[in-house]
Amino acid sequence: MLITAENVTKRFTGGADTVQALESVDLAIEAGEFVTIVGPSGSGKSTLLNLLGLLDTPTTGTVTLNGTDVESYSDRERTSVRKEAIGFVFQSYGLIPTLTALENVAVPRMLEPNPSATEERAADLLAAVGLGDRLDHYPDELSGGQKQRVAIGRAMVNEPDLILADEPTGNLDRDTGERVLSTLLESTDDDVTVVAVTHDEYVAGFSDRVLNLVDGRLQPADADAMRPDSGGSHADVGGMAPAGDADSVDAEAGGEQQ
Amino acid sequence: MSLLRRYFPRTYLARRNLLRARTRTVLAILTVAIGVVAVGGLGVFGLAFEADQQATLGDLGNEVRVEAPQQFFSEDDAPELDDRRLEEIREITGDTEMTVIRESERDFGGGGGGEIDIPTYALGVTNPKSTYTVVEGEIPDDWNRGALIDQQTAQFEELSIGDPVTVGGRLQRVTAIIEQPQGFSSLERTNGAAVLPLDLVEPGDQPYRGVIIYADNAVEADEIANDLEAELNGPLRQDQDQFTIESTEEEAETVEQQFTSTNRFLLAVGSISLLIAGISITNVQLMSARERRTEIGVLRAVGYGRLDILAIMLIEALFMGLVAAIVGVGLTLGAGAVINDVLLGDPMAFQPDTLQYLGGAFAFGIAICILAGIVPAWKASRERPADALGS
Structure with missing residues (x-):
């Protein structure tokens, strides 16, 4: 197993209130799988993704990556493991506006030696996601779909074992979303594991496996629960989607020219 | 690929960040430069004034x-x-x-x-x-x-x-x-x-x-x-x-002491303006860190350590300090020439200690910026990535 969660509970305490974001979650994902976790807003999807991405630790229970309990890592080690083994794709892309598409893809390796090799790989990745002619474009010169593909390139630059995608199609129209999902799906051919959390049910169509998350509990796949309007009782806590990038949905039915 | 990006990637990222809010950066630099001018200029003024007075008093x-x-x-x-x-x-x-x-x-x-x-x-x-x-x-x-x-x-x-x-x-x-x-x-x-x-x-x-x-x-x-x-x-x-x-000799010493006291007072006044400039740098960096909170969260998520974030933000402060100090020293030399012209009748009549004051103002300007940048950089680097991403 690449990553597992065993009896994982996550609680957030704010003042007198305690919010139970996840409750007794058990999960095991194999290398090369495309798993979609579907759930309504506030169901704990982003919290689960944060735990799987080593951005947070569970209140109780155990998360293991490649057999190692992630709680045994120090902060520095977690940072290092994230860099080596995990790629992130965010709903609002999380691109650095002052860097070009190429630099954004290269960002995770920018502090490493041999920047030329990184740049070469970044250019290859951008070409692979159809942005070979957009290397020197800044994020504000790209459409939503193009930005998300740059973000996928960035997630893959370190040749990760695991890509975690938080609402990867959330800001995209259906066609562009499907293209982005296809790109993610292609990466599983190289034994990369993809875990996507979403409330868009069509994402499930690209997955090997769909898990439902309702009120912090994983449930067997259920059509009703997968509907975006099925509602959730929790407040949204610990999300992964960067809210700072105010890009709205780009209408890009055809080509993705800006 | 630029040399800066190849060999000093943190500096490259810091420079890009500063260029993002150009007006804000320029204003912050200007504030510090004025502080440097205040310290250096008042020092140079003190020296020129002393030379002028000593010329009047003769070989007392x-x-x-x-x-x-x-x-x-x-x-x-x-x-x-x-x-x-x-x-x-x-x-x-x-x-x-x-x-x-x-x-x-x-x-x-x-x-x-x-x-x-x-x-x-x-x-x-x-x-x-x-x-x-x-x-x-x-x-x-x-x-x-x-x-x-x-x-x-x-x-x-x-x-x-x-x-x-x-x-x-x-x-x-x-x-x-x-x-x-x-x-x-x-x-x-x-x-x-x-x-x-x-x-x-x-x-x-x-x-x-x-x-x-x-x-x-x-x-x-x-x-x-x-x-x-x-x-x-x-x-x-x-x-x-x-x-x-x-x-x-005693009178001469008294006069010398008065000049020293006057110079110290002028430097203290200049230093206060530089301290205020330091506060503006802290403010700018705090605002910048707040605006970039999500970005910093992304960087942390993709593998940037706390020290990397700290270094990038401190380099930003250092960069502002360096530019401000260079501009400030340039302006001080200009102001010094005017002061020399007025008091000593020769714009180039810089006194031997001028370099010391210019060096002091230069170093003080940079030091203030770095000190002012520590708290925002520290705060930004300590934030948990999950919190920053959730903002």
Whole structure:
């Protein structure tokens, strides 16, 4: 197993209130799988993704990556493991506006030696996601779909074992979303594991496996629960989607020219 | 790929961040640059002011004055500054330049009818060129006749060069008109006297009124003063009037201390403005970190450590400090040239310590920026990535 969660509970305490974001979650994902976790807003999807991405630790229970309990890592080690083994794709892309598409893809390796090799790989990745002619474009010169593909390139630059995608199609129209999902799906051919959390049910169509998350509990796949309007009782806590990038949905039915 | 990105990627990222909010960055840099100008400029101003004042005061610290007790106010056995003592003084001073001054009897009633004739008395001097500043006419090298009259007397008596004056019953012609000496001692003050060659003046109460010794420097002046004190006043009884031996080193030191205090005060004022500039840097960096919170969260998520974030933000502060310090020092040099021109009449008359002040202001400007950047950088680097991403 690449990553597992065993009896994982996550609680957030704010003042007198305690919010139970996840409750007794058990999960095991194999290398090369495309798993979609579907759930309504506030169901704990982003919290689960944060735990799987080593951005947070569970209140109780155990998360293991490649057999190692992630709680045994120090902060520095977690940072290092994230860099080596995990790629992130965010709903609002999380691109650095002052860097070009190429630099954004290269960002995770920018502090490493041999920047030329990184740049070469970044250019290859951008070409692979159809942005070979957009290397020197800044994020504000790209459409939503193009930005998300740059973000996928960035997630893959370190040749990760695991890509975690938080609402990867959330800001995209259906066609562009499907293209982005296809790109993610292609990466599983190289034994990369993809875990996507979403409330868009069509994402499930690209997955090997769909898990439902309702009120912090994983449930067997259920059509009703997968509907975006099925509602959730929790407040949204610990999300992964960067809210700072105010890009709205780009209408890009055809080509993705800006 | 730029060299900066290849070899200094953190600096590259920091520079890009600063260029993002260009106006804000420029304003923050300007604030610090003004602080640097305040520190450097006030320092340079202090130095120019000091040079200006010292030029006015002259070689204050190098003079030693020996004055005989005024017998008019003294007991009967007041010591005399006579030839023997003058010889003793010469033995101590050696080749050092000096002016000997003799004062004649005062004659207040020569003209009759109750009017006072001016000059009322004569000051006999040797070496007048070192002691008096000529404003009109000339003192010949072999000056052995002719009178020097101060400006006020010349004006009052409507005297000009070549006019005859009667001094002590002798007729003299005005050779030169001199400035009334300013200073701490009244020894060479003219006060309505005519200045004549020493040999032409009959002594009054004392064979000699006093001596002014022009030492090469303040240390030598101090040594001479101590030796003279021992030689002239040492043998005198306790109840006898003493010779007044005055080295102006003390006054010079007092003036120097005042300049130092003034400079420190000016620097303190400048430093306050630089501290305020530092606060503006903290503010800018806090705002910047807040705006970039999600971005910083993304960087942390993709593998940037806390130290990387800390370094990037500190480099931003350092970069602002460096630019501000360079701009500030440039502006200070410009302001210094204006100050020098106004106070010293030469824009390039920078004083030797100028470099020290410029260096200090440069370093202080950078140090303030780094210090001001520490808290925002620390806060940004300590935030948990999950919290930053969830913002």
